[in-house]
Amino acid sequence: MEVEKKALVTKALSITYPNGVEGCKKVSIAVARNEVTAIIGPSGCGKSTFLKSLNRLNDEFGCVYEGSILLADGTNVLALNQYELCLLRGERVGYVMQKPVPFSGKTIRQDVTMPLRGINVTDKDEVNEKLRHALTRAALWDEVKDRLDNLSTSLSGGQQQRLCVARAIINAPEILLLDEPCSSLDPKATQLLESMILDLALDHTVIIVTHNMQQAQRVAARTAFLYEGELVEYDMTENIFSKPSEKLTRDYIVGKFS
Amino acid sequence: MIDKRIIIERLFSLVTSFFAMCVVVLTTFIIGLVLINGLDKLTWDFLTLPPTGTMDGGGILPIIEGTVMLVLLMSLISVPFGTAIALYLNEVSSKGAVYNYTMSSVRTLAAVPSIVYGLFGLAFFVNIMGGGLDFLFGYEERVFRERCLLWAAMTMGVLTLPINIIAVTEALKMVPQEQRHAGLCFGYTSWEVIKWIVFPQAKGGILTGLVLSVSRGAGEVAPILFVGVAYFIPNFSGELLDQFMYLGYHLYVLATQSPNVDETLPIQYSTTLVLLMLTFGFNSVGQYMRWKNRKKLQR
Ligand SMILES: Nc1ncnc2c1ncn2[C@@H]1O[C@H](COP(=O)(O)OP(=O)(O)OP(=O)(O)O)[C@@H](O)[C@H]1O
Ligand SMILES: [Mg+2]
Numbered sequence: 022m023e024v025e026k027k028a029l030v031t032k033a034l035s036i037t038y039p040n041g042v043e044g045c046k047k048v049s050i051a052v053a054r055n056e057v058t059a060i061i062g063p064s065g066c067g068k069s070t071f072l073k074s075l076n077r078l079n080d081e082f083g084c085v086y087e088g089s090i091l092l093a094d095g096t097n098v099l100a101l102n103q104y105e106l107c108l109l110r111g112e113r114v115g116y117v118m119q120k121p122v123p124f125s126g127k128t129i130r131q132d133v134t135m136p137l138r139g140i141n142v143t144d145k146d147e148v149n150e151k152l153r154h155a156l157t158r159a160a161l162w163d164e165v166k167d168r169l170d171n172l173s174t175s176l177s178g179g180q181q182q183r184l185c186v187a188r189a190i191i192n193a194p195e196i197l198l199l200d201e202p203c204s205s206l207d208p209k210a211t212q213l214l215e216s217m218i219l220d221l222a223l224d225h226t227v228i229i230v231t232h233n234m235q236q237a238q239r240v241a242a243r244t245a246f247l248y249e250g251e252l253v254e255y256d257m258t259e260n261i262f263s264k265p266s267e268k269l270t271r272d273y274i275v276g277k278f279s
Numbered sequence: 280m281i282d283k284r285i286i287i288e289r290l291f292s293l294v295t296s297f298f299a300m301c302v303v304v305l306t307t308f309i310i311g312l313v314l315i316n317g318l319d320k321l322t323w324d325f326l327t328l329p330p331t332g333t334m335d336g337g338g339i340l341p342i343i344e345g346t347v348m349l350v351l352l353m354s355l356i357s358v359p360f361g362t363a364i365a366l367y368l369n370e371v372s373s374k375g376a377v378y379n380y381t382m383s384s385v386r387t388l389a390a391v392p393s394i395v396y397g398l399f400g401l402a403f404f405v406n407i408m409g410g411g412l413d414f415l416f417g418y419e420e421r422v423f424r425e426r427c428l429l430w431a432a433m434t435m436g437v438l439t440l441p442i443n444i445i446a447v448t449e450a451l452k453m454v455p456q457e458q459r460h461a462g463l464c465f466g467y468t469s470w471e472v473i474k475w476i477v478f479p480q481a482k483g484g485i486l487t488g489l490v491l492s493v494s495r496g497a498g499e500v501a502p503i504l505f506v507g508v509a510y511f512i513p514n515f516s517g518e519l520l521d522q523f524m525y526l527g528y529h530l531y532v533l534a535t536q537s538p539n540v541d542e543t544l545p546i547q548y549s550t551t552l553v554l555l556m557l558t559f560g561f562n563s564v565g566q567y568m569r570w571k572n573r574k575k576l577q578r
Contacts (some may be wrong), residue, residue: 078464083373103468111466122461125480126575136465138475188465 022243022256027093028054028196028226029075034088036067036074044070044079046250047088052196052243054093057218057227059241059258061234063279067250068230069119072198075228076114077106093195111140115189115197115225120205121181123173129165132173133187140192151191159187160217179210183217190221197221199229203236215240234274238262246270310555317552320545326553329513334533335542339550341515345508345523346557348515349432350497356436357496358489361443368444369451370473382448389441393501400434401426401505422520429519431507439496446488450481483572487565494561498554500527510536526554 029052036045044067052058060068073079075090077098090098092113101109110116124132133155134148142148152169156162161183165176173184182202189197199218203211218227218240231237237244238258245255246269254261254270265271272278328338372378409424416422454477462472478485500508509522510532530550537543 076464078460081460081463107466107468109466110464116464118457118461118464120457122455122457124458124461124476135462135475136467139466139468139471185461192466 022051024051024053024243026054027051029093029228030091031075032089032091034071034074034086034090036070036079037085037087038070039083039085043250044084045074045247048247048250048252049088050245050252050255052226052228054226055222055224056242057222057229057240059237059244060228060230060247061232061237061244061273062247062253063273064232066247068232068247069200070250071247072116072200072228072230075196075198076110076116077101078116080106107139111136112192113194113196115192115194117182117185117189117197117199117202119201121178121185123176123181123184125172125174127173128170129173129176129184130169133184133191136188136191155187155191156184158190158217158221159183160213160220161187177210179206179213182206182210182214186214186217186221190225194225196226196228199227201230201232203231203233211236232279234262246273248273313548313551313555316545317548317550320549321552325549330511333538334511335537335539335546339526339529339546339553341512342524342526342529342550343553344515344517345428346497346526346554348517349428349435349503349523349525350493352428352432353435353439353496354489354493356433357439357443358493360436361440361489361492362447362485364440365444365447365451366473369448370469370477385441385444389445393438393499394504396434396438396502397505399437400430400502404430404433405506425520426505426507426522427518427520428507428523431503431523434502434506435496435499438499438502439492442492442495443489446492447481447485450484450488451477453484454480483569483575487569487572490561490565490568494558494565497561498527498558500525500531503528526550526557530554 031048031050033047033049034045035043035047037043048071060071062068070079070084073082074084074086075098077086079086086099088099092098096109098106098109124135127135130152134152137143137148137151142151153162153166156165161180164180165171165184173181176184182205186197186199186202203214206214215236218229221227222240229237229240241258243256244258244261246253246261246265246267248269254265254267256266261270262274265274325338326343327340329341330339331337368378368381405424405426409421409430412423413421458476458480459472462476463469467475503525507522508525508528512522512524515523530547533543533547533550
């Protein structure tokens with residue numbers, strides 16, 4: 022499908038695990054700037070694999086890539102060296118994992134500001150300002166502003182997940198990657214996180230992996246459907262859910278398989 | 280039917296608690312015995328004077344000095360190497376075939392009987408390295424190719440190395456993989472992940488493991504039998520190339536070589552007490568650090 026302002030483009034992206042499993046096969050997709058794009062598909066279809074390639078976390082699993090991942094300014098993510106990759110992850114592409122990952126033994130303040138140490142932001146006022154801003158955007162500030170020096174592990178699951186979002190956006194990345202961020206949360210926490218995502222999309226490009234189709238409908242402007250590593254269909258969310266052009270997509274959204 | 284289940288349940292808890300009690304009784308018995316018999320001879324003089332006569336009088340100062348020195352040198356060798364190797368294996372290397380092979384070698388090494396380390400020390404450190412150094416420096420008489428503190432410390436270092444590596448590895452494994460990935464995801468280099476994420480969490484475990492492995496080494500005698508421990512030297516020189524006395528070995532000497540058993544028996548008890556205090560000391564430091572660290576992480 023046509024996308025006007027692109028934040029990220031993959032061209033024939035294939036990802037192979039060291040055991041030979043091909044997690045993604047020739048996925049070409051253009052992600053629109055400052056919108057929410059959802060990636061849906063049955064379990065094991067390669068959603069996480071795709072997402073983890075966008076910041077090359079898959080390097081850790083020994084994946085081999087083919088094709089290209091281009092950012093708006095032409096940067097090819099797959100061509101970056103180790104140092105450039107750290108800068109990319111620290112400043113341009115944020116990532117939130119499926120399960121919240123608070124750091125044990127760290128206070129909320131320390132936990133959220135961890136990324137700043139990597140890029141050497143140490144000025145106290147600047148750190149505090151970024152902390153406040155990130156927590157506000159993650160819809161967590163009001164809940165924790167009086168207990169910033171409590172341990173981050175003392176927060177509830179939903180709060181921890183928003184803390185992870187705050188940590189991911191503290192350096193104002195252009196792109197935010199979320200891998201099933203609500204899978205361990207209850208409906209209320211999910212609702213909170215979704216409205217936070219919609220707010221973040223005002224000035225971030227958000228790519229969210231979800232197996233919850235209602236969630237994709239609620240938050241995403243565009244939706245991509247992956248099946249067995251291949252991109253089956255990519256369109257505006259309402260089209261995907263009201264008049265999908267592929268039979269496979271139709272079968273999936275009416276629940277013929279999952 | 281119900282009755283039988285209850286009987287088995289009772290029996291089960293009875294049997295297990297009986298064996299648990301045995302451990303407590305045994306420990307209390309050993310410590311009590313040593314304390315009762317060893318405490319009255321454990322005077323300041325005993326700790327600060329060298330032995331006299333056929334070691335049936337005086338104190339055990341050079342033996343304490345030799346032991347402490349050996350343990351220190353041993354730690355100086357095995358702690359940095361062990362930590363570095365464990366860090367490399369677990370945090371840097373890609374965990375493929377090389378990792379598995381190295382790790383199983385380390386496990387095998389840790390299971391090698393300590394006497395074998397003693398023989399290895401004699402063959403490798405004293406004869407090959409010592410002999411090699413003598414040859415290099417062109418010494419006619421034996422200088423390095425001698426049993427001495429240096430080679431003993433190295434032998435002990437090699438003995439505790441695998442134990443160290445395993446201890447540090449266990450501590451590193453306690454840190455979940457997601458935490459490392461989270462760190463990488465916000466732009467840390469792998470060194471920063473170790474420094475700011477892994478190490479703060481594994482610190483307690485690492486220290487505990489190191490202390491425990493050092494205390495394990497301090498209790499060994501067999502590895503140094505052939506590489507430097509002396510039967511009797513009234514004054515400990517502290518020189519790397521001199522022989523030394525050692526608590527564990529001294530106990531053996533007192534128990535088997537003394538002509539006058541009645542005279543040496545109290546000395547034996549007191550020496551045992553000192554050795555136990557030393558190893559218990561190490562152990563309690565380790566336990567304390569573990570406890571303190573757990574507290575900190577759970578605050
Ligand atoms: N570390 C790995 N090594 C080898 N193969 C893997 C690895 N991780 C995932 N795979 C394989 O890659 C394929 C895609 O997995 P992926 O985790 O991307 O699926 P997913 O769409 O995220 O599924 P889910 O909805 O269950 O999270 C699967 O066949 C899986 O078995
Ligand atoms: Mg997944």
